Amino acid sequence: MKQHISILFALLFAVTSAFAQTKAQADSAYINKEYAQAIEIYESLLQQGESGEIYYNLGNAYFKQDELGRAILNYERALLLQPGNADVSANLDIARAKTVDKINPNPEVFFVAWTRALINMLPVDTWGAWGIGFFFCTLAALAIYFFTKGVRWRKIGFFAALISLILCIVTNLFAFEQKGKIDHRTDAIVLSPSVTVRSTPSDEGTSLFVIHEGRKVSIKDNSMKEWKEITLEDGKVGWIPVSAIEII
Amino acid sequence: MIMKKTFYIWILLNVWMLTGIYAADQVGITANAPDAVAVGDQFRLSFTINTQNVRDFRVGEIKDFDVLMGPSRSQQSSTQIINGKVTSSSSITFTYILMANKEGTFTIPAATAQADGKEVASTPFQVKVLPKDEANGIGGVGSGDTQTSRNSGTLNATDLFITSTTSKTTVYEQEAILLTYKIYAAVDLRGFDNVKLPDFKGFQSQEVELPDDRRWELEHYRGRNYRTTIYRQFVLFPQQTGQLEIESARFDASVARATEAIDPFDAFFNRGNTYVEIKKTLTTPKILVTVNPLPNGKPEGYTGGVGDFSISSSLSSNHVKANDAVTLKINITGVGNLKLIKAPEVKFPDDFEIYDPKVDNQFRITSTGLSGSQTIEYLVIPRNAGNYKIPAVKFSYFDTKSQSYKTLTTEAYELQVDKGDGTSSQTVTNYNNKEDLRILNEDIRFIKQNDVKLRPRGGYFFNSLGYWLFYLIPLAIFIIIFIIYRRQIAENANVTKMKNKKANKVALKRMKEAGKLLADGNGDQFYDEVLKALWGYTSDKLNIPSSMLSKDNIEGQLKEHQVSQEVINEFIEILDTCEFARFAPGEEKHQNMDKVYASALDTIGKMENTIKH
Numbered sequence: 001m002k003q004h005i006s007i008l009f010a011l012l013f014a015v016t017s018a019f020a021q022t023k024a025q026a027d028s029a030y031i032n033k034e035y036a037q038a039i040e041i042y043e044s045l046l047q048q049g050e051s052g053e054i055y056y057n058l059g060n061a062y063f064k065q066d067e068l069g070r071a072i073l074n075y076e077r078a079l080l081l082q083p084g085n086a087d088v089s090a091n092l093d094i095a096r097a098k099t100v101d102k103i104n105p106n107p108e109v110f111f112v113a114w115t116r117a118l119i120n121m122l123p124v125d126t127w128g129a130w131g132i133g134f135f136f137c138t139l140a141a142l143a144i145y146f147f148t149k150g151v152r153w154r155k156i157g158f159f160a161a162l163i164s165l166i167l168c169i170v171t172n173l174f175a176f177e178q179k180g181k182i183d184h185r186t187d188a189i190v191l192s193p194s195v196t197v198r199s200t201p202s203d204e205g206t207s208l209f210v211i212h213e214g215r216k217v218s219i220k221d222n223s224m225k226e227w228k229e230i231t232l233e234d235g236k237v238g239w240i241p242v243s244a245i246e247i248i
Numbered sequence: 249m250i251m252k253k254t255f256y257i258w259i260l261l262n263v264w265m266l267t268g269i270y271a272a273d274q275v276g277i278t279a280n281a282p283d284a285v286a287v288g289d290q291f292r293l294s295f296t297i298n299t300q301n302v303r304d305f306r307v308g309e310i311k312d313f314d315v316l317m318g319p320s321r322s323q324q325s326s327t328q329i330i331n332g333k334v335t336s337s338s339s340i341t342f343t344y345i346l347m348a349n350k351e352g353t354f355t356i357p358a359a360t361a362q363a364d365g366k367e368v369a370s371t372p373f374q375v376k377v378l379p380k381d382e383a384n385g386i387g388g389v390g391s392g393d394t395q396t397s398r399n400s401g402t403l404n405a406t407d408l409f410i411t412s413t414t415s416k417t418t419v420y421e422q423e424a425i426l427l428t429y430k431i432y433a434a435v436d437l438r439g440f441d442n443v444k445l446p447d448f449k450g451f452q453s454q455e456v457e458l459p460d461d462r463r464w465e466l467e468h469y470r471g472r473n474y475r476t477t478i479y480r481q482f483v484l485f486p487q488q489t490g491q492l493e494i495e496s497a498r499f500d501a502s503v504a505r506a507t508e509a510i511d512p513f514d515a516f517f518n519r520g521n522t523y524v525e526i527k528k529t530l531t532t533p534k535i536l537v538t539v540n541p542l543p544n545g546k547p548e549g550y551t552g553g554v555g556d557f558s559i560s561s562s563l564s565s566n567h568v569k570a571n572d573a574v575t576l577k578i579n580i581t582g583v584g585n586l587k588l589i590k591a592p593e594v595k596f597p598d599d600f601e602i603y604d605p606k607v608d609n610q611f612r613i614t615s616t617g618l619s620g621s622q623t624i625e626y627l628v629i630p631r632n633a634g635n636y637k638i639p640a641v642k643f644s645y646f647d648t649k650s651q652s653y654k655t656l657t658t659e660a661y662e663l664q665v666d667k668g669d670g671t672s673s674q675t676v677t678n679y680n681n682k683e684d685l686r687i688l689n690e691d692i693r694f695i696k697q698n699d700v701k702l703r704p705r706g707g708y709f710f711n712s713l714g715y716w717l718f719y720l721i722p723l724a725i726f727i728i729i730f731i732i733y734r735r736q737i738a739e740n741a742n743v744t745k746m747k748n749k750k751a752n753k754v755a756l757k758r759m760k761e762a763g764k765l766l767a768d769g770n771g772d773q774f775y776d777e778v779l780k781a782l783w784g785y786t787s788d789k790l791n792i793p794s795s796m797l798s799k800d801n802i803e804g805q806l807k808e809h810q811v812s813q814e815v816i817n818e819f820i821e822i823l824d825t826c827e828f829a830r831f832a833p834g835e836e837k838h839q840n841m842d843k844v845y846a847s848a849l850d851t852i853g854k855m856e857n858t859i860k861h
Contacts, residue, residue, distance in 0.1 A: 023699065023700065045702065049705065091692040128708075128709060139726050142726070143726070147736075179708070179710055182708070
């Protein structure tokens, strides 16, 4: 039995160390400017699972290879897993600045923008942890409310419980929002150098407009296999072949 | 014969000029003779000594030529008075008339003499003797006019032509080629007009300045002797690769042709010869030049130089004060396309203020390209103190000799910059001594090298069973505790909070009752009710059982709850009034009832405002 356990541990160790080595290998390949090799290793790592850092590094490697579309795609993925990461946003901004299309986002009402910014400050699990933390606060405050005799303490306990409960609910809502974004990925990045958006899901459709590599679109109708209906941030709608884009 | 005469006069003039020039110089012997003559030609050999005090003039044996005459001695002297300054010069010339009788290259030996008491000697020199003209065999150029087609009005193609030759026909891009136009004349050429030179498409051209005093020389070419001279020379730098064509040039030559005078009268005045001017258009053949591209593998810092160069650099000072200018001089010397070289890039520290480099070209055009030096001055001003490094400058060029790229490196400099004086910093607009951060370049941020844990896609903790257990388990524990201690909780809630909250209500209820009794005029019961209301209110409000309250301790208790002394006094006064009135006789009871009721309500209101939990 003991032997079995030790073998198991050895295996586990081997697996983790091998994995660590490959990430380190990819990093050193990147440092040695062998970007193609770095990309290959990062991509193979991402077959096993995902991680914001690896998406970020992969985005960097693609950027150095001048593949702007893929760089932006991976930065967006990294940002999805690690919203609010300054390095990712900085590089994403640089990559976006190099794309062809000028982006004119529709102006949002300030509190919507603020709320979105607030939600995007933390990833889903961090919001979840905050929710649990606030729930414990609620229980503690309730205990104070129930088990103290002093009117002042009872008042403090009561309001603290109320506030923590509200915060607990809000953070959970935020976490659900973030989870929804990861579960239902509706945004996609254009990978073709340029693609014509058509009015109907076929090549015969009227050409509406042309978008270029690196442009972010959101998928409105995901029902067809070969064609997707997309909307741009300024509200334009059209159909695009699925081969030209990749969902974040 | 005219030709010959002019030739002699020209030589004489030359001699005079030479004597004039050398008059002030040291005493010496100058020998003079044409460089080339044809067999059978007579020519003049002269030795000029620039003094008249000559003794013992001797010339070595002239065995290769027939001496027809000489030496004949002639003296010249001249005196000049310029602004009262008298300069005089004099010379003696010994002249031989020689005739060449065999072809080859022969040496005229040195002449020696005692001039002004010193032994002087001329340098021996060579005279080339060319074969006789084969084509017509009659007369040479040197003997003046030609008899070729004497009686016809046209010129043969061989009588006068211009050659265009290039030094190379296969070159590398930017490698210099020398293009020479040379005139070959067997006739009396008077001049050119309507000269059309090609526009050298694909080349950068630079004309070579020829000396003003170039002479006609005799040259034997394809069996004939021609008077030749270089007409024009160009240095060409090919700017394109492939087959480049130098187009033909066109010259309209005018030639003087002597004709036999038919009119005897005319012949008398013109000594038997008349001249007619003949025009002839000459064109040179096209020249094809193969230009090879420079080989691949241009090194870093290649500035477009092709040729043979060397580089040196100097720094004006390596220890300066901030805001003092420093000059880095780079000197490129050599032969090649110097004019087209870009100034090599110097990587000065980013903190320096760098001005555009000043380029000073000093070169001559030679047959191999531009030769000379290019001096590039970089003026920089260090704005802040510190120790800086000016790295070595790399200068790469294509070496045409070894046909490979060569990289030259200057030395690197260390520059020590001290803090500047106040005076020199005034030249800088100095508001706050702070500068904006200068963005040199933008690049993405670096990768993250920490070890990471890979998570399965969509595998997050939130909304999982474990996540909700974090809510359920504490909640369950809390509920159990709540059930266990529910009695105490209820007690806590009732005793304190409920009583407190209801105190005012109860008191007001009692007071309402008292109000009814007041209306009925029931004095005893009214006071009783007011007292109960007051005591009950305080008991509930202060959370003290009524049994433990008395007139003795109520003042202290109220004070503890920050009730003002005024209200306390009022409160006690009401208590006193009520107790007193209960036992007072009938009339008096009724008189105070309205007043007590009003002040009791007032006091309860005041205390309700003051005592807050």
